[in-house]
Amino acid sequence: MKKFNAFFSGLLLTLTMSSMTAQQKTNILVLIHSDEGGTYEMAKEIAKGIESNGTSKAFIKKVTINDNPKLKNIPVASVNELASYDGIAFGSPVYFGNISTSMSEFISKTTAIWSQHGLEGMPATVFMSAGSGAGRELALQSFWNMLAVHGMILVSNGIRGYENIDKTIPQGNTVLGTTSLASLKNIERPTPDERYLAELQGKNFAKVATALQGTFQKNKVVQATRDKKEEDINTVLHQKNIKLPEVPKPAGNYQPFVRSGNLVFINQYALKDGKIQNPGKVGRDITEEQAKEATRTTMLNILSVLNQAVGGDLNKVKRCVQLTGIFNTTENYSKHAELMNAASDLAADVFGEKGKHARATLGAYSIPGNSSVEIQAIFEIE
Numbered sequence: 001m002k003k004f005n006a007f008f009s010g011l012l013l014t015l016t017m018s019s020m021t022a023q024q025k026t027n028i029l030v031l032i033h034s035d036e037g038g039t040y041e042m043a044k045e046i047a048k049g050i051e052s053n054g055t056s057k058a059f060i061k062k063v064t065i066n067d068n069p070k071l072k073n074i075p076v077a078s079v080n081e082l083a084s085y086d087g088i089a090f091g092s093p094v095y096f097g098n099i100s101t102s103m104s105e106f107i108s109k110t111t112a113i114w115s116q117h118g119l120e121g122m123p124a125t126v127f128m129s130a131g132s133g134a135g136r137e138l139a140l141q142s143f144w145n146m147l148a149v150h151g152m153i154l155v156s157n158g159i160r161g162y163e164n165i166d167k168t169i170p171q172g173n174t175v176l177g178t179t180s181l182a183s184l185k186n187i188e189r190p191t192p193d194e195r196y197l198a199e200l201q202g203k204n205f206a207k208v209a210t211a212l213q214g215t216f217q218k219n220k221v222v223q224a225t226r227d228k229k230e231e232d233i234n235t236v237l238h239q240k241n242i243k244l245p246e247v248p249k250p251a252g253n254y255q256p257f258v259r260s261g262n263l264v265f266i267n268q269y270a271l272k273d274g275k276i277q278n279p280g281k282v283g284r285d286i287t288e289e290q291a292k293e294a295t296r297t298t299m300l301n302i303l304s305v306l307n308q309a310v311g312g313d314l315n316k317v318k319r320c321v322q323l324t325g326i327f328n329t330t331e332n333y334s335k336h337a338e339l340m341n342a343a344s345d346l347a348a349d350v351f352g353e354k355g356k357h358a359r360a361t362l363g364a365y366s367i368p369g370n371s372s373v374e375i376q377a378i379f380e381i382e
């Protein structure tokens, strides 16, 4: 019996330890801004290095939206999520010997996290894509300046990997972080050696992040951030499985949105996958259920344009001010308000209290593309 008990206690211990090991994988954010894709190429190598020893998972995210086809599917990070990682690798283009304005703007939004010591003790590393490389160490240094103010532990490269690279051509190696010299096109950039150095940097960074895991109070700070602010909208979208469609292209000589002061004005109809969803007149060509489906689709289009207007951070939306629903109806139709609830409910679902709005609904003889609905929306943003 004793032997039997010892066997099962051992088994239990092994299972517990292996599940602890699985839980303890470090999560590392690879946070980039990239305009032309050079920084993204480097980010992929950094992420490869991070994941190479099997103890860490890399999440590549960007600081703002970018319509470049190479970059548009990368998720946009929110400032609030930064403190929830075990380490962050920052990447940016070199612009005039500095980090990019978009990256700088993003970091400037971290003052609340800073005052709560939210990134203190968390490891950070930096990498960049340059042109000729002019001023690249200055630019890497300016990243370090900002991150040092946060109290992050800056992980340098030193001369790691230097002995293995081809020194007959210019390479982007630096002691502060790997770069790529993207405009020196005698060879494809990043060069295999720049990729190799970035991968090594990622691998070393994961080693440091794993060693430091649990030595700083990330969860406490995230909780404090959540208590103080409303819930992160990206998390809400994820939890409620709400997927924003691609931003519809304007069908004429107008803008998808206009910002005037802190107000954003958006008009959309029921375009889905390039076609009008459930076209026609409510009560004659389509049912009320189909009109509600088209209304929700229209509101999703509004939200996706709004997301563009706030640079991919829906947390910047202060409130939904007004929605106007115009429905393609027969002469005597009167249940516009019920149809419009499909849009109003979605606004409240995503933004909670901030989603409550003033509203108007009306019927129209026809709507462009024979859409059953058009929505005009006004939002207040930061």
Ligand SMILES: Cc1cc2nc3c(=O)[nH]c(=O)nc-3n(C[C@H](O)[C@H](O)[C@H](O)COP(=O)(O)O)c2cc1C
Pocket: 033, 034, 035, 036, 037, 038, 039, 040, 092, 093, 094, 095, 096, 097, 098, 129, 130, 131, 132, 133, 134, 135, 136, 182, 183
């Ligand atoms: C406004 C501007 C300023 C730039 N300044 C520098 C610079 O100071 N040093 C440098 O090596 N490259 C400079 N470049 C080149 C970019 O760093 C290079 O194109 C980089 O690969 C872009 O990164 P991305 O492909 O991720 O957008 C500059 C480019 C622009 C558009």
